[in-house]
Amino acid sequence: MSQTIFTLKQRPDVPLEAEVLTPDVVASLSHGEVASLPLFMGKRQFRVDDFFEVNGSGTDNLVFHGDCGRVKWIGRAMSHGRITFSSHAGMHLGAYMKGGIIKVGGDASDWVGGEMSGGLIHIHGHAGGQTGAAYRGSMKGMKGGTILIEGSAGIELGMRMRRGLIAVRGPVRDFAGLQMKGGTILLMSGAEIRTGAWMVRGTIISLKPLKMMPTFSAGCVYNPNFLRLYTKSLAEHGFTTPVDAWHGVYRRYTGDTSVPGKGEILVWSGPAH
Amino acid sequence: MGGKVSCTLGEVKNRADLIVYWGGNPAECHPRHFTKYSLMPKGRFVPNGRKDRTMILVDIRETASAKAADIFLQVRPAKDFEMITVLRALIKEQPVDTKLVAETGLTLEELTDFAQRLKKAKFGVFFFGMGLSMTRGKHMNSAALLTLAAELNAFTKFVAMPMRGHGNVTGGDVIMRWTTGYPFGVNLARGYPRFNPGEYSTIDLLIRGDTDAVLVLGADPGATMPQPAIDHMVRVPTIVLDPKVTHTSKIARVHITTAVTGISAPGTAYRMDEIPLPLKPPLKSPYPTDEEVIRRIYQAVAKKPPLMPPVRPKVPRV
Amino acid sequence: MLRITGGKVYDPANGVNGVIRDVCIQDGRIVADVEAGRTINATGMVVFPGGVDVHTHVAGAALNFARAMIPEDHLHSEPFVRTAIRRGGISGATPTTYVTGYLYGGLGYTTVNEAAVPILSARHTHEELRDTPIVDKSTCVLMANNEILLDQLEAGETERARHFLAWCVGAAKAYGVKAVNPGGVTAWKWGKDANTLYELVPGYNKITPAGIIQSLARIVDDLGLPHPLHLHCNNLGVPGNYATTLETLKLVESNRAHIAHIQYHAYGGNDWTTMRSESTRIADYFNAHPNLTADAGAVLFGNTVTITADGPWQHLLYKLTGRKWGNIDVENETGCGVVPYVYKEKNLVNAIQWAVGLEMLLLISDPWRMSLTTDHPNGAAFWRYPEIIELLMNADFRREQIKKLPPKVLERIILPELTREYTLYEIAIITSAGPARSLGLRQKGHLGIGADADVAVFNDIKEARKMFAYPRYVIKGGEVVIEEGEVRKTVEGHSLLTQPFHDPKIADFIRPLFQQYYTMSFDNYPVEMERLEHPDVQPCTQANS
Structure with a gap:
């Protein structure tokens, strides 16, 4: 498969803004056109080839080499194609994304998949805060699609998310599923505090015990069948889950009663009898 | 909500x-x-x-x-x-x-x-x-x-x-809102205001080292901010406008002494409930006001060739 | 010196209806002729006096509070990128101050009336207006829930009430007087409202909303203020409120009054499910009473934010929308609420509101008494006026739009029956000549010799929406500020104010009350004249009664 390869020449001091680097923009352009697209650093405007060595063109398959941890907005609002990072990716990766695939070999920063509505983001390292979240003031976060994180994730994971799936293998910080309105969050190593705070609807599944908010009501223990469907779809993306998790029983909590909301938190409480 | x-x-x-x-x-x-x-x-x-x-x-x-x-x-x-x-x-x-x-x-x-x-x-x-x-x-x-x-x-x-403190922090917030639409955490680099606390708020910018200069006005971040933020202010050119010597002015590359607003410089202060109060200085100062210093810096910068082309792309809307 | 030649001139105040003639400008004024200077060839274009907005919210504590509440709206609004001429900012429901000036100028508007200013934060309003370029600005000070004033009315001290009000207009450096939900905002401070005009205002034994309205309308006329009492009636936005509105109009029969955003006050029905238009009843009464002027407060579908001193209404709206709510009560004077809102085409209530706005504009027969507004940003942002102009000028377009509404709406509105189409002459009246006359601004809204040289030049094309959204030239105070839709020059506007006569001893009466009820020094209360940008005091007809 042909690729357009962007190799970062040097890590920028001041963050770069690169909202043009998406398959939607790049795919139809010649090599020269891609190289001359505008990038912004502070209040100065640069060209793509000021910071990246560009190889190839005419594809919707973009590959980034080098530490792009300070390059923001790559994959913004992309609707198709593929972006692969061999190392780190910067803030707002795949924000407003509608379709396609983003894979990150290293870490990603804050606001991964902010307000995304479709597509897949798979981070092999850690993710920052506000993954799949709503931008400040906005009523809806992630509206669809899938975010998979092999490492840890920061605060406000899936804040105000409406639909879609976020799965995190590593530990997650405070306020996971804050003001959640729908969709599913899978926490494989649990989360710190205030999980599901102010949630209205949606499902948070934790394979580790959680520090619950006092505004959730404990309910029955049961084995939710739908979890097996998730196993299958996650496995298709190469995101493995322990077999026990899907055959186990879960304690169901509902809340947040302060809203009052009808969200559910399912906490794994042991293998099925 | x-x-x-x-x-x-x-x-x-x-x-x-x-x-x-x-x-x-x-x-x-x-x-x-x-x-x-x-x-x-x-x-x-x-x-x-x-x-x-x-x-x-x-x-x-x-x-x-x-x-x-x-x-x-x-x-x-x-x-x-x-x-x-x-x-x-x-x-x-x-x-x-x-x-x-x-x-x-x-x-x-x-x-x-x-x-x-x-x-x-x-x-x-x-x-x-x-x-x-x-x-x-x-x-x-x-x-x-x-x-x-x-x-x-x-x-x-x-x-x-x-309960807001530290001088005229409410005033800064109020004026940012009418000039940019946002109270704080505003980035003007692209020629228009963008807002994202956590990304553009001062403390986060400094800790991540996202700026290549710092201008400090009416504040002493050197006394209150965490060490990585202070380290960054030491690393890059930091300019302080302040009537007194402060923790920040000591680590700054440039300290411009200004008149004390309310004592020897006029202005408006916004109370914590956003009521504007006129400041009527009883004294005169040999030092310029903050406003005058900023105005002169601005005039000097305006004489330089622009950093941006006249037509600049905006971040596309979704 | 400037000559605009070859354009079709619409100058209703001087009876000029589409006549090709030259408009000449010198020293910021319209003159009979000029010898030299630039000539603008306006062949194939129409020439209007600069637009005047009689009721808008563009500056001050309430609007600025709203700005902070809707970062999501800013994010998706049109950004204004800074250039050598123009400062950066954002548009949307609550544009930043500089952008407000550019956007108004960009519509051919050159004068705006900020309709709601508390005295306590008037200094803030004037600071924002100073940062609003291009347009001239007037303000209305909020008086109908001012507790010191209400105390005077309660005590029957009408003379003192008049001096106090006059002092307040002077202290706020205001132009006119606004009454918002008289008695209702005072009641709101205890979480209540004033729903009927003849109930006592909570905390008082004699005064009612009706009494406040009559007293204020009389005082404003006695003081000879150029603009009549600017009245936001009780029960704004509530189904069945037309009865309150009609009663209110009867109360001011022997005075002048300007009825703000009349659309929001012309509803029938008993609740949200039975709500219907009662525009005919309001318009019939209005048409027969020349003492009244009004502005539309029309609604357009889309995102906006509602801002009003009507606190109880805003709390109701918050409960209805379940979104965000902002509120600031201002000590002893007024309150203000902020609720982001989306008017939806498919929503029955919103569709009725949309129709009622247009109905009021079409049913009020004398365009001189009805101004185009959206009560910015409440009904829609002001920069959407061209969409309303299209709806007024083009009955076919209107019919197409009506087809998109839920069918259930049709039996609740009369809009489909109205065939009236506005002419360009009438548009010039409702956007400029009329509001200028209603405000009592003699220098504005016309192109006669000696008028302020505020002129808008538009392409003479069929689609009003495009024509009025992109003026070819806008001239403010004799300077070409907009050319081909672009800001070419930013001039500073004037601050229009009045200083009605008051007994100077009234300050001695106010001082101890102020120290008792307020929390700042009395000497810091009045706004200093030097804080205003180019203050321009307009005369009152009763210089010293």
Whole structure:
């Protein structure tokens, strides 16, 4: 498969803004056109080839080499194609994304998949805060699609998310599923505090015990069948889950009663009898 | 989803019969607050002053302000968000988990009584300080209290207001809003304002080292910010405008001494309730005002060739 | 010196209806002829006096509060990128101050009336207006819930009430007087409202909303203020409120009054499910009473934010929308609420509101007494006026739009029956000549000799929406500020104010009350004249009664 390869020449001091680097923009352009697209650093405007060595063109398959941890907005609002990072990716990766695939070999920063509505983001390292979240003031976060994180994730994971799936293998910080309105969050190593705070609807599944908010009501223990469907779809993306998790029983909590909301938190409480 | 329900301080003076200070120590940090606005004054509808008012203090320790309070509620550190969320449930008569409630340091009975007092007030007010807004949960702690105040208006009249400090921070916030649309955390690099606290807020920019220069005006971040932020100010050219020598001016590349606003320079200060007060300087200063220095820097910069082409692409809309 | 030649001139105040003639400008004024200078060839274009907005919210504590509440709206609004001429900012429901000036100028508007200013934060309003370029600005000070004033009315001290009000207009450096939900905002401070005009205002034993309205309308006329009492009636936005509105109009029969955003006050029905238009009843009464002027407060579908001193209404709206709510009560004077709102085409209530706005504009027969507004930003942002102009000028277009509404709406509105189409002459009246006359601004809204040289030049094309959204030239005070839709020059506007006569001793009466009820020093209360940008005091007809 042909690729357009962007190799970062040097890590920028001041963050770069690169909202043009998406398959939607790049795919139809010649090599020269891609190289001359505008990038912004502070209040100065640069060209793509000021910071990246560009190889190839005419594809919707973009590959980034080098530490792009300070390059923001790559994959913004992309609707198709593929972006692969061999190392780190910067803030707002795949924000407003509608379709396609983003894979990150290293870490990603804050606001991964902010307000995304479709597509897949798979981070092999850690993710920052506000993954799949709503931008400040906005009523809806992630509206669809899938975010998979092999490492840890920061605060406000899936804040105000409406639909879609976020799965995190590593530990997650405070306020996971804050003001959640729908969709599913899978926490494989649990989360710190205030999980599901102010949630209205949606499902948070934790394979580790959680520090619950006092505004959730404990309910029955049961084995939710739908979890097996998730196993299958996650496995298709190469995101493995322990077999026990899907055959186990879960304690169901509902809340947040302060809203009052009808969200559910399912906490794994042991293998099925 | 909440919001912000507030009033000017005279409304508190004239009407408030329930005053709640949360995570703040006005007795020591805002010493005139009790006497001028909240607790002591005889107001139009609270003619007996202090006797007509109830004061509740919520804090993690018994500060000097507790002496002034009728009721002191000691919340465990970093449990404010849980406590406020429980109150939000209780005012709506929704269930809460008694055992987990106890982890806030307060019993369900205490919180139920508090919730009843909030609902029964004729005019209630929350004043909240940095003990709430700068501890674990930060902006969500403030959001929780603002939302509780908004929701209490289904039962009575209730408002909330941050206890802001450090000179004219409210004024900065007010003017940022009318010039950029946003109160703080604004980035103008692309030629128009963009907002994202956490990304563009000063402390985050400095800790990540995202700027290649720093201009400090009316603040002393060198005294209050975490070490990585201070290290960055040492690393890059930092320019300080201040009448006095400060922690920041000592690490700055350039310190321009300016006149003291309000003493030897005129202007406007916005009170914590956003009421503008004219500053009428009694003295003259040999030093230029902040405004004059900025104006001259701006004029000098304007003479240089522009950094941006005349037509600049905007971030596309979604 | 400037000559605009070859354009079809619409100058209703001087009876000029589409006549090709030259408009000449010198020293910021319209003159009979000029010897030299630039000539603008306006062949194939129409020439209007600069637009005047009689009721808008563009500056001050309430609007600025709203700005902070809707970062999500800013994010998706049109950004204004900074250039050598123009400062950066954002548009949307609550544009930043500089952008407000550019956007108004960019519509051919050169004068705006900020309709709601508390005295206590008037200094803030004037600071923002100073940062609003291009347009001239006037303000209305909020008086109908001012407790010191209400105390005087309660005590029957009408003379003192008049001096106090006059002092307040002077202190706020305001131009006119606004009454918002008289008595209702005072009641709101205890979480209540004033729903009927003859109930006592909470905390008072004699005064009612009706009494406040009559007293204020009389005082404003007695003082000879150029603009009549600017009245936001009780029960704004509530189904069945037309009855309150009609009663209110009867109360001011022997005075002048300007009825703000009349659309929001012309509803029938008993609740949200039975709500219907009662525009005919309001318009019939209005048409027969020449003492009244009004502005539309029309609604357009889309995102906006509602801002009003009507606190109780805003709390109701918050409960209805379940979104965000902002509120600031201002000590002893007024309150203000902020609620982001989306008007939806498919929503029955919103569709009725949309129709009622247009109905009021079409049913009020004398365009001189009806101004185009959206009560910016409440009904829609002001920069959407061209969409309303299209709806007024083109009955076919209107019919197409009506087809998109839920069918259930049709039996609740009369809009489909109205065939009236506005002419360009009438558009010039409702956007400029009329509001200028209603405000009592003699220098504005016309192109006669001696008038302020505020002129808008538009392409003479069929689609009004495009024509009025992109003026070819806008001239403010004789300077070409907009050319081909672009800001070419930013001039500073004037601050229009009045200083009605008051007994100077009134300050001695106010001082102790002020120290008792307020929380700042009395000497800091009045706004200093030097804080205003180019203050321009307009005369009152009763210089010293």
